Amino acid sequence: xxxxxxxxxxxxxxxxxxxxxxxxxxxxxxxxxxxxxxxxxxxxxxxxxxxxxxxxxxxxxxxxxxxxxxxxxxxxxxxxxxxxxxxxxxxxxxxxxxxxxxxxxxxxxxxxxxxxxxxxxxxxxxxxxxxxxxxxxxxxxxxxxxxxxxxxxxxxxxxxxxxxxxxxxxxxxxxxxxxxxxxxxxxxxxxxxxxxxxxxxxxxxxxxxxxxxxxxxxxxxxxxxxxxxxxxxxxxxxxxxxxxxxxxxxxxxxxxxxxxxxxxxxxxxxxxxxxxxxxxxxxxxxxxxxxxxxxxxxxxx
Numbered sequence: 001x002x003x004x005x006x007x008x009x010x011x012x013x014x015x016x017x018x019x020x021x022x023x024x025x026x027x028x029x030x031x032x033x034x035x036x037x038x039x040x041x042x043x044x045x046x047x048x049x050x051x052x053x054x055x056x057x058x059x060x061x062x063x064x065x066x067x068x069x070x071x072x073x074x075x076x077x078x079x080x081x082x083x084x085x086x087x088x089x090x091x092x093x094x095x096x097x098x099x100x101x102x103x104x105x106x107x108x109x110x111x112x113x114x115x116x117x118x119x120x121x122x123x124x125x126x127x128x129x130x131x132x133x134x135x136x137x138x139x140x141x142x143x144x145x146x147x148x149x150x151x152x153x154x155x156x157x158x159x160x161x162x163x164x165x166x167x168x169x170x171x172x173x174x175x176x177x178x179x180x181x182x183x184x185x186x187x188x189x190x191x192x193x194x195x196x197x198x199x200x201x202x203x204x205x206x207x208x209x210x211x212x213x214x215x216x217x218x219x220x221x222x223x224x225x226x227x228x229x230x231x232x233x234x235x236x237x238x239x240x241x242x243x244x245x246x247x248x249x250x251x252x253x254x255x256x257x258x259x260x261x262x263x264x265x266x267x268x269x270x271x272x273x274x275x276x277x278x279x280x281x282x283x284x285x286x287x288x289x290x291x292x293x294x295x296x297x298x299x300x301x
Contacts, residue, residue: 001048003067006060008088014067015060015089016041019052022097029125029290030094033059034086035275036105036131037169037217038188038210040066040203043104046279051287058093060085062107064212066203077215079113079224086114090123098125098295102286104275106216109134112259115235126293127260128238128286130274131248134220136255137163138228155251162247169217179210195246195271236262238289240282244271 006013022028031051033044041059048057061068063076063085075081090099101124103111108131114120115127132140141159144152169175178184185202192200203209237260241250250267257263266285270278 018057034107050283134224135228138225239265
């Protein structure tokens with residue numbers, strides 16, 4: 001693994017690469033991995049190590065996290081800023097070749113935004129996600145509210161219950177107190193070890209990462225879920241449905257197929273932290289998407 005810094009405006013992003021970059025003599029596909037809250041690029045180590053022999057793999061600490069610029073404030077975590085960072089990383093590591101994007105948690109949520117329009121389509125060859133978009137969650141909830149059968153209402157209430165922690169993180173002051181008190185880390189440990197059945201290893205500086213990254217909830221969650229808009233991307237999308245995810249169950253992915261012209265999905269026996277517990281399966285899925293939507297170097301990009 002090698003580490004470098006990539007600049008996105010006034011933000012320095014810590015970027016970690018696995019394997020050797022593609023060349024004319026040795027062409028290969030490029031994978032870019034985007035993490036969520038309150039993780040770092042290290043979340044993807046297992047996936048990257050499985051892929052690095054045949055792919056050039058890139059993971060990065062999102063703004064506010066790890067060794068990237070520790071910026072605070074909601075306005076710095078709007079989707080436009082996060083997508084700009086992702087594009088900066090792609091342009092730095094693979095300027096002449098499209099990449100295969102995989103996103104987990106918020107990396108999957110804003111990944112849907114990144115594949116929209118010409119800028120996304122010229123950089124991203126495929127998108128593998130462990131999350132629907134916030135807009136798709138909004139339409140999932142709206143559909144059940146407008147057709148209030150007992151089954152629909154139960155599904156709506158169940159999803160709102162599952163997302164109650166995300167809603168809590170949009171509140172002022174209280175989430176910061178939870179993380180500063182140490183309760184946030186204890187909750188993370190209990191969830192990862194309880195739901196996923198693996199040991200939890202807290203990143204150094206987890207508390208600061210989490211507090212800064214609360215901005216992503218406050219800048220995007222309610223705005224996009226309550227006022228959803230339809231978007232259709234030309235980038236092929238594959239959704240990985242974690243069968244035991246306590247926050248994003250397979251049912252909430254029902255609107256994903258409306259967000260792209262080419263959609264597929266597959267299950268994985270995991271909770272929310274599949275990149276840690278099922279990294280081999282995730283690597284296989286991404287490698288399959290890379291084969292199906294392989295690209296060759298294109299200096300004219």
